[in-house]
Amino acid sequence: MFTINNLLDIMVLVIFMNMQEKLTILADSAKYDASCSSSGSALKRHGDIGNTAYSGICHSFASDGRCISLLKILMTNCCIFDCKYCLNRKSNNIKRALFTPEEICEITINFYRRNYIEGLFLSSGIIKSPDYTMNLMIETISLLRHKYKFGGYIHAKAIPGASTYLLNKLGNLVDRLSANIELPTENGLKLLAPNKDTNKITKIMEYIKENKSQTFVPAGQSTQMIIGATKETDYEIMKRSSEMYHNYSLKRVFYSAYIPVNKDNLLPSLNLPPLKRENRLYQADWLMRFYHFKVNDLLNADNPNFNLLLDPKADWALRHLEEFPKEINTCSYNDLLKIPGIGVTSAKRIISSRKYFKISFNDLQKMGIVLKRAKYFIVCDGKYFVNNLCFNRSFIESNLVLEDNLLTSLKGEQLSLF
Amino acid sequence: MNEKYIYIYNNSFLSLLNLIQTLFKNKIVPQNIKPQDYSPSLFDKIVNLDIKEDEQVIEDIINYLSSNILNTLYYVYLSSNEHKELIIYYFWGHSLKYKNKIFYMRNLKSVNAALKISKYVSRENHRLKGFLRFKELSNRILYAEIAPENNIIFLLSKHFRKRLNNEYWMIKDVKRNIYCLYDKKDCFFVDGQNFEIGPKQWSMDENNIQSLWKTFYKTIGISQRKNKRCQMNFMPKKYWKYIIEMSEDDEESYN
Known part of the structure; x- marks a missing residue:
């Protein structure tokens, strides 16, 4: 088994892996995050290069039809957690890599100058501790903002369990900061992500909501749920997301059809990701946010799932x-x-x-x-x-x-x- | 005067405004309006009023048309629609009666057409803000080629002026042979007939960065969700030639 717990191992990786290989590993690990929006930031930063477009800009579309607007990568895919559904879980025997702060800045700036991207989406596996990981992310983004004078869009993932003062630091550097709720119910999370707990995630959302301003997380926060890995009904999912829109003023809840990457007795075995279901959830999400529909208008305990034949x-x-x-x-x-x-x-x-x-x-x-x-x-x-x-x-x-x-x-x- | 003529303007937006203003003043309904360089057919009856470019007249027009009407006229002018001049004529004509309410009168054919076309132009402009790709020349100047349906290089340059204001860059509209050159201060638009850049030498890094980007592009798609149709809806094939991650994509896999 190939797990990484001390920095020496990581240093070896940094030296011996070329950029192509690292980018492949760390983009591959990041691709399951659905969010790619670059909209909603009206903040004018005084950078040498780059700005944000309020409406957001899509730069390309991947082979799955999803928009590419940000350079979506993990800082590292090494992780001390063992979440069942996650490719990067500790117990998986996969290649691990780590980007140095300078490497991330260089790629971001080089891509941005050529107009490949709108900015950076930085997430990370957890190395050593949540605080240690957050500190590395802050170092990276701070370098990008201050030394490279980058004024474009940055979306960072907050690490559950990191200290509040680090959240504060990171929030002041980025346009969007978010934490993924991962599964619609607490039981689901306990079952599949034993190292995470709902409280730690909602604490982050609470903090971002309380402190949001024109300079702190100006584009607001979003979150993501995996659909189809656990047994929740659409009704439970929609209730949860309506609650979250309400409690934490989220900009978006993303629904991500579960794609099996690991084999585990606790996980369902699916041949195809439930894409139609995901589509229905997005449609309902829109109805709630822009069409004055309530969850109970659309679903109820007797009728807890969407009709797959009709929107x-x-x-x-x-x-x-x-x-x-x-x-x-x-x-x-x-x-x-x-x-x-x-x-x-x-x-x-x-x-x-x-x-x-x-x-x-x-x-x-x-x-x-x-x-x-x-x-x-x-x-x-x-x-x-x-x-x-x-x-x-x-x-x-x-x-x-x-x-x-x-x-x-x-x-x-x-x-x-x- | 029963017979209708084709009226000629001087290949510029202001000259077109000037001409239409004159037509309105003299209550002339044209059969068509065409730019100077158009090639007439045998039976076309052409009139060139040879109106003097009078700055005062143009200023008056700009002052009495509200900014969103003028904007719509401009966007229609930038489009590649073959009837754009007539659409501008009728849209403007209706706007004299309806003022700003014109934007709700979509049941009128020319109004609907004008609004649709101007939306199309602004959408293509927005798309190219994303799809345009710069390559770095050995002297660090960024160079991009585009081939849009509509003549949007003027609109597009505004965006990059703000975004890459501390870089030297140039954009070439390959279809119209126009360059936009930016010198960290101003944009200059140059006709390709009067401007030539020698063989392009790319910077040392260029190849490497391009291949990193292609690697990222290939990696980020989720194979279990593959959806070519959705991809092509959002990123039509006509733009692929100048999008580096798409240009080499092997054709067979799409056919």
Whole structure:
């Protein structure tokens, strides 16, 4: 077994491994973190090189269709923890590597100057102790900010169990600081990540929330949950994330379909990651944050999982057909948002346009509003898109499911939300 | 005057504004409006009003059009749409009546077209903020080539002026043969016909950094989640030629 507990071993690694190999190991270990956003930072730093773009910028898209905006790497994949689901757990016999602070700075600056990336996403396995690891990360990022005068985006992962004064130090250097909750329930965490505990993670979130300012973690915090490694229902997951949005003012909760990298009796064996489920959770997450939906509107104890055939909004609408069809020309903004297929942009467009003219189906099309799903749930000036008699659950449901499946089979693959 | 003519402007945005202003003043509805360098067909009836570039007139136009209307006109002008001049003419015409409410009048064909096109231009600009790739020349100058659908080099340069304000860099629009040169202070736009850079010598590090980036790119994708369609939706193939991690990607695996 190849584990690393003393610094001497690590020094040997630093000297004998070339950059290509190190980057391969440390990017490979970091790739399971879903977050890659570079948006939300309005802070103007006085650096020599780089700035942040409030809207965020995607620089490339990986073969899995996910956006690449940050250089996402671990400082080291050596770890004293033994979390069951993690590739870098102590008991795995894998190659280990460590970047020195200078190496990380050099790569970041060289990539940034060539416009490959928006900035750095630095996470790390835990070496020696949480404080020791955090200190190394702070040294790295401080070097990047002060010596290399880097003004671009930095997202750092806080190490659970590190001292508060280190959190404070790191938070003042980065745009986003985050801690992963990893599993939706405490029991799940106890089972699969015996060295982590929920309290240590929520303590970090609490601290970031209390201290957030224009210079401390200006782009806010996010977190991530692994989906499908433990037995939680979608209802439990959504309740947990709604709670976290509320308690810690999170910018985002990321859901990451569980991908088996280790064999363990405690872990489920899956052939394919539950991508469709992940997709549904993201859709529901959006409904909560931008469409005024509550978890209990979408799911409940009797109906604890999302319908994989229909998106959560269409599913909700079909269960509440008594509220439909809605009249485009008179219904309120909030009601518009409840219509499947109508998003925030479309709703705003309808509200501002209908002051000036009466909207017909034809106008909706001209206004660039996608009617594929919406047409089943609306009337324009009293008119339904086909015979009024068709407005019933079985007609709409079969059409929606059919269209979706047709689309999927045409495209061959499902879309992901990244 | 029943017969309609094609009116010619002087290949610049201001000259187009000037021409349309004159058409409005004289209540002329053009059959079309085209730049000087367009090649007319046999039956085209062409009029070149030869309007003098009067700074006062242009200043007036800029003052009475609200900034977001003017902005929309400019973005449409930068697009590669073949009817862009007429769209600008009609959008502007409608805006005289509706003022800023014009942005809600998407049921009018030209308004919808103008808003769509300007969105498309600004989206391509945003995309290239990410997709553009610099290479380092041996004298540390950064050099990038792009081939966008729309003429966005003016918009794009603003972004890099802020981001890489302490570097020397140049961007070449290969399609239009325009260079943008930045000297740590100002941007200069130069026509490729009057400007030539010799054979490019890349810096010592360049190859190494590129191959590190390609390594990172390959590593970061999760094979169990492979989704080429999703990737191509976000990063259309037309941009790949100048994106270094994509340019050498073997074609077979996609076909």
